[in-house]
Amino acid sequence: MNRQDALHNNPAEEATLSLRPAAQVMPLARLGSLFQTRLSFTRSLVRQMISQRWQIDTERFDIDDDGYGDAVYRIQTPGGIYRFVLFSRYLDPSIRSDRVIAQQWDLAFALCEGELSEADLDRLRANVPRQEAGRCSARVLTLSRANRSQRNFEAVIERLAAGQQPDAAWFERVGYLYRTTAVYGNGKFGLADYDRLRSDPTFARPFSAQMFTVFMVRHFTLAQVEHIAHQRAPHTAVALAPAVKRYIGIGNSTGLGMAPFLISHPQLIDRWVEQRETALACALDENPNATTLDRLTAMVKRAIAHMRETHTDDAEQAQADRLTVNELTALRRWLATRRQTRLMTGWQTLVIHAERRWSLQTQELLNSLLMELYPESINALEDDLSVDPPAPMDCDASLDELKRLIETRYDWALSYDFADPEEQRYFWYRAAAKEEPRLGQRERDAGADREIGLDIARAVRLCYDALCQHLADEPQADVVDFLLAAPAHRAVVRRIQNLGALRYGDIRANLLGRDCRPLDLLRCKLSFFGASKFDPRSDRWVRITLFQGAPLVEDLADAHVEYDWFLPVRPGQAASTVQSV
Amino acid sequence: MPQISHNELINTVEKAFEAMGLRPGERAEAAEAIGWLERHGLDGIAELVKALDHMPAEAHGQLEERYRDGGLRVFSAGGQSILSAGGVAVDAVLSMARRHGLATVRIENCHNRALIAGFLTRSVYQKTGVLACWSNRHQSRLHLVWHSGLDRFPTLRVQERPRAATADQSLTLIASRALDLQPNLPPDSDTHRLIYAADPDTMQQAETQALTQGLTVSDEAWDRIKHIARGVLVDDGLD
Structure with a gap:
C-alpha cells in the first residue's frame, strides 16, 4: 500500500498529519514560490546513486585538443548497464542560441540502455546531434543538448592551464559551464516510451533518466575543461579543486514548453505535491x-x-x-x-x-x-512519486452528483467571471516552429482558433452551466445522458471525476486571465526537478541551475556519506557545507 | 519504414484528430484507442488510415438516439466512423449494465467498427464483461470482440458468416456484470470457419515487443497522419 492509499484508508493518520488544504497550496502564486526539497528529483537521484553504488566509467574519450569529439561512459547500476553518449562539435558563436528553435548546439548527448555496437554508435552519431530532426530507437532513454557559457568556459580553461584555480565567485551568477535547453524523454522522436521507463529497475522514478542525463553532461563538461587545459599547457595545467568542481552545476533555459505538462498530468502533479505536503506535515509533526x-x-x-x-x-x-x-x-x-x-x-x-x-x-x-x-521519515516518500494511468470516467454517476462535485471541488474555477474579456485575455497555442507552446493575446494575435486546452477554469464553468441546464430539463439524468447530449464536455467531465478524490491535481488559476504569470508554472515544475537560482529572463522564460554543489562522479563510491548540497554556497564561505549529516 | 514510440503515435494522432475538429475528450480517447490497437498487434494505424476517409464531417456529429427501453438503447451514427463516438457508446452500455442484468447498445450506420476493440478496455475498471459484434457485408464475416472485464486483454475472433446478406453497417455492444458473455467460438480444429483470432497471450507478446522495439509504421501512413496533425500549429512568424 502506498502512502496515498494509506492516507485515504486511514483517516486517523491523515488527521494526525494535517496536510495543508489545496486552497492554500495550489494557487499559482504559491506554486511559483517553491524551492527544491529533499524529494526533488536531483536530490533523490544523488541519494540513489550513492546508496546503490553506481559505477560510472569512461569508455571512450575521443576528444581533441579543442574539446571536440565523442565520449562514451558506461554506467553500471544494480538494475542494469547503460551508456551515456556525447558528441561535442564546433559551433559558430554567432548561431549559438538557447531558443528551442535552434538547429545546432555545442554538445548533443543521449542516455542509452545496454551495450552499444559500432553500428549503434554510428546511428547515434548521425541522429543525436540533429536532436528533433533525428530519429532514435527505443533503446535510447533520453536525448538532450547543451550550449556553452562562453565566458566561464574560456576563463576556467585559461586559469587551469596557468596552474591556477578559477575564482569560485564566477559561479555565483552563472553556476555552470554549459546550459541545457531541453531534455527529451518519454517517447519523443522514437525514444523509449514512459511505460518502459517506469518499469526500468534504475530509472523508474519520475524524470530520473532525464536528471541523470543532466548529471552526466555536468561530469563531461568538467572533464572537458580539464582536458583542454592540459592539452594547452601540459606542464603547468592543474585539475579543478574538488570544492570548486562541486560548485559547478549545469544551467538550464526553460520556456513555456514546460507549462502544458502541469495541466495535462494532473494525477502526477497531485502525487508530487501530496508527497511534498506529506513531508512537510511529517516535519511539522515533530x-x-x-x-x-x-x-x-x-x-x-x-x-x-x-x-x-x-x-x-x-x-x-x-x-x-x-x-x-x-x-x-x-x-x-x-x-x-x-x-x-x-x-x-x-x-x-x-x-x-x-x-x-x-x-x-x-x-x-x-x-x-x-x-x-527529518531525512529518515521524509526520504522514504521518494519511491511513491509515480502514478497509474488515469481511469475512464464514471458514466454511471448521476449528473446531480457531478454538479455537487464541481461545486465543492471546483469552487475556485466557478469564481471567475468569463464574461469579462480580461479573464480570457490570453490563449495558448503551438507554434509551427518545433511545436513550441506559446501564449498569445486573443484580441491581437492570430491562432485562437487552434487554442491548446489549458483553460481548465473556463472549461469547468462551461460544463457546469451546460449540466445545470440539462438537469433542469432532466433531473434524473446520468452523466452518460449528459455526455450523449453534450459531447463537447467529455474531457473536462473525465478530469473532474478523476481528480474528485485527489487534493492537489489542479493548479487553481485561470491560465487565460490577465493575472496569469507563466513563470510561476515553470518555477513550480523546476522546483520539483531540484532547480536553484531562479533567474527570469523575461515573463516567458527562466534560467536555473541544476546540480550546483552536488557530489561528483568520483564522490559516489562512498556510500557512508550523505552529501548536504541543499542551497549551495560558494566554497570558502563560512556558511558553505560540503558534506555531513 | 520509421520506428516510432507509442507516446509519439498517440500524441500525433490526437493532434490529427484535433485538426480534424474532433472534440477534446473524444479525440484523446480515440487516439488512445488507436494506440492501444497498434501496441497490441491489431493494426490500429491501418484502421485509422481507413477511417480517415469517413471522418472529415465528424466534427459536429454525435450519436442520435433512435430507441430506448430498459436495457436497450439504439443510436444512429449517421454514417460516421465509430472513432469519435466509441467512448460514449461503450460508456452507455457499461452504465446500463449496472442496472440491468443484460445491457445492449446498438449503433446503426457506422464505419470502422474494428476500432471498437480499442475502447473496450475500460470494462476492466467496471469489472463488467462486454461483447462487441458486427458483420461485414462484403466479406461475409462476423467479427467478435469479447472482454471479460477481468483480464487486461480481450479475445478477438473473425469468422465466416453464411448469412452475410442480412449484414448491415451496425455495431452491437452487449454488457453484463452477471452473465458470462464469452461467445460460442468454433473449435480450433474447425479452421475453415475461423479466419482470424487474437487472444490475450498474443496481445501480451505484441505489447512487450512494442515497448522494447517501438512501433513500425509505413512512411505513407505516418506522413499522412503527421501532415494532418500539422493543422493544429500556428505560424506566428516569431522565429
Missing part, C-alpha cells in the same frame, strides 16, 4: 529540540548566503530575493530567542508566524528547510 533548532539555525544562515549569491536582472525577482534575505534574518532572530529562552513550541508555531508576516517565497523556503531536518 517536536523541536536543541539539536534541530541548532541545525535549522545553521541552515538559515546558509540560506541567507545562498539567496545573497542568487543574482538576477529581473527587478521583481530581485526584490523578492532581497525580501527573503531580510525575512530569513528575522527568522534567525526568532530561532535565537527560542534557543535562549528554551521556549520550545512546535514547528507549527513558526510556520504560522511565517504565514502571518513573511512573503510566500520565504514561507516556502522555510518549509523546504524544515523538511531537511
Whole structure:
C-alpha cells in the first residue's frame, strides 16, 4: 500500500498529519514560490546513486585538443548497464542560441540502455546531434543538448592551464559551464516510451533518466575543461579543486514548453505535491529540540548566503530575493530567542508566524528547510512519486452528483467571471516552429482558433452551466445522458471525476486571465526537478541551475556519506557545507 | 519504414484528430484507442488510415438516439466512423449494465467498427464483461470482440458468416456484470470457419515487443497522419 492509499484508508493518520488544504497550496502564486526539497528529483537521484553504488566509467574519450569529439561512459547500476553518449562539435558563436528553435548546439548527448555496437554508435552519431530532426530507437532513454557559457568556459580553461584555480565567485551568477535547453524523454522522436521507463529497475522514478542525463553532461563538461587545459599547457595545467568542481552545476533555459505538462498530468502533479505536503506535515509533526533548532539555525544562515549569491536582472525577482534575505534574518532572530529562552513550541508555531508576516517565497523556503531536518521519515516518500494511468470516467454517476462535485471541488474555477474579456485575455497555442507552446493575446494575435486546452477554469464553468441546464430539463439524468447530449464536455467531465478524490491535481488559476504569470508554472515544475537560482529572463522564460554543489562522479563510491548540497554556497564561505549529516 | 514510440503515435494522432475538429475528450480517447490497437498487434494505424476517409464531417456529429427501453438503447451514427463516438457508446452500455442484468447498445450506420476493440478496455475498471459484434457485408464475416472485464486483454475472433446478406453497417455492444458473455467460438480444429483470432497471450507478446522495439509504421501512413496533425500549429512568424 502506498502512502496515498494509506492516507485515504486511514483517516486517523491523515488527521494526525494535517496536510495543508489545496486552497492554500495550489494557487499559482504559491506554486511559483517553491524551492527544491529533499524529494526533488536531483536530490533523490544523488541519494540513489550513492546508496546503490553506481559505477560510472569512461569508455571512450575521443576528444581533441579543442574539446571536440565523442565520449562514451558506461554506467553500471544494480538494475542494469547503460551508456551515456556525447558528441561535442564546433559551433559558430554567432548561431549559438538557447531558443528551442535552434538547429545546432555545442554538445548533443543521449542516455542509452545496454551495450552499444559500432553500428549503434554510428546511428547515434548521425541522429543525436540533429536532436528533433533525428530519429532514435527505443533503446535510447533520453536525448538532450547543451550550449556553452562562453565566458566561464574560456576563463576556467585559461586559469587551469596557468596552474591556477578559477575564482569560485564566477559561479555565483552563472553556476555552470554549459546550459541545457531541453531534455527529451518519454517517447519523443522514437525514444523509449514512459511505460518502459517506469518499469526500468534504475530509472523508474519520475524524470530520473532525464536528471541523470543532466548529471552526466555536468561530469563531461568538467572533464572537458580539464582536458583542454592540459592539452594547452601540459606542464603547468592543474585539475579543478574538488570544492570548486562541486560548485559547478549545469544551467538550464526553460520556456513555456514546460507549462502544458502541469495541466495535462494532473494525477502526477497531485502525487508530487501530496508527497511534498506529506513531508512537510511529517516535519511539522515533530517536536523541536536543541539539536534541530541548532541545525535549522545553521541552515538559515546558509540560506541567507545562498539567496545573497542568487543574482538576477529581473527587478521583481530581485526584490523578492532581497525580501527573503531580510525575512530569513528575522527568522534567525526568532530561532535565537527560542534557543535562549528554551521556549520550545512546535514547528507549527513558526510556520504560522511565517504565514502571518513573511512573503510566500520565504514561507516556502522555510518549509523546504524544515523538511531537511527529518531525512529518515521524509526520504522514504521518494519511491511513491509515480502514478497509474488515469481511469475512464464514471458514466454511471448521476449528473446531480457531478454538479455537487464541481461545486465543492471546483469552487475556485466557478469564481471567475468569463464574461469579462480580461479573464480570457490570453490563449495558448503551438507554434509551427518545433511545436513550441506559446501564449498569445486573443484580441491581437492570430491562432485562437487552434487554442491548446489549458483553460481548465473556463472549461469547468462551461460544463457546469451546460449540466445545470440539462438537469433542469432532466433531473434524473446520468452523466452518460449528459455526455450523449453534450459531447463537447467529455474531457473536462473525465478530469473532474478523476481528480474528485485527489487534493492537489489542479493548479487553481485561470491560465487565460490577465493575472496569469507563466513563470510561476515553470518555477513550480523546476522546483520539483531540484532547480536553484531562479533567474527570469523575461515573463516567458527562466534560467536555473541544476546540480550546483552536488557530489561528483568520483564522490559516489562512498556510500557512508550523505552529501548536504541543499542551497549551495560558494566554497570558502563560512556558511558553505560540503558534506555531513 | 520509421520506428516510432507509442507516446509519439498517440500524441500525433490526437493532434490529427484535433485538426480534424474532433472534440477534446473524444479525440484523446480515440487516439488512445488507436494506440492501444497498434501496441497490441491489431493494426490500429491501418484502421485509422481507413477511417480517415469517413471522418472529415465528424466534427459536429454525435450519436442520435433512435430507441430506448430498459436495457436497450439504439443510436444512429449517421454514417460516421465509430472513432469519435466509441467512448460514449461503450460508456452507455457499461452504465446500463449496472442496472440491468443484460445491457445492449446498438449503433446503426457506422464505419470502422474494428476500432471498437480499442475502447473496450475500460470494462476492466467496471469489472463488467462486454461483447462487441458486427458483420461485414462484403466479406461475409462476423467479427467478435469479447472482454471479460477481468483480464487486461480481450479475445478477438473473425469468422465466416453464411448469412452475410442480412449484414448491415451496425455495431452491437452487449454488457453484463452477471452473465458470462464469452461467445460460442468454433473449435480450433474447425479452421475453415475461423479466419482470424487474437487472444490475450498474443496481445501480451505484441505489447512487450512494442515497448522494447517501438512501433513500425509505413512512411505513407505516418506522413499522412503527421501532415494532418500539422493543422493544429500556428505560424506566428516569431522565429
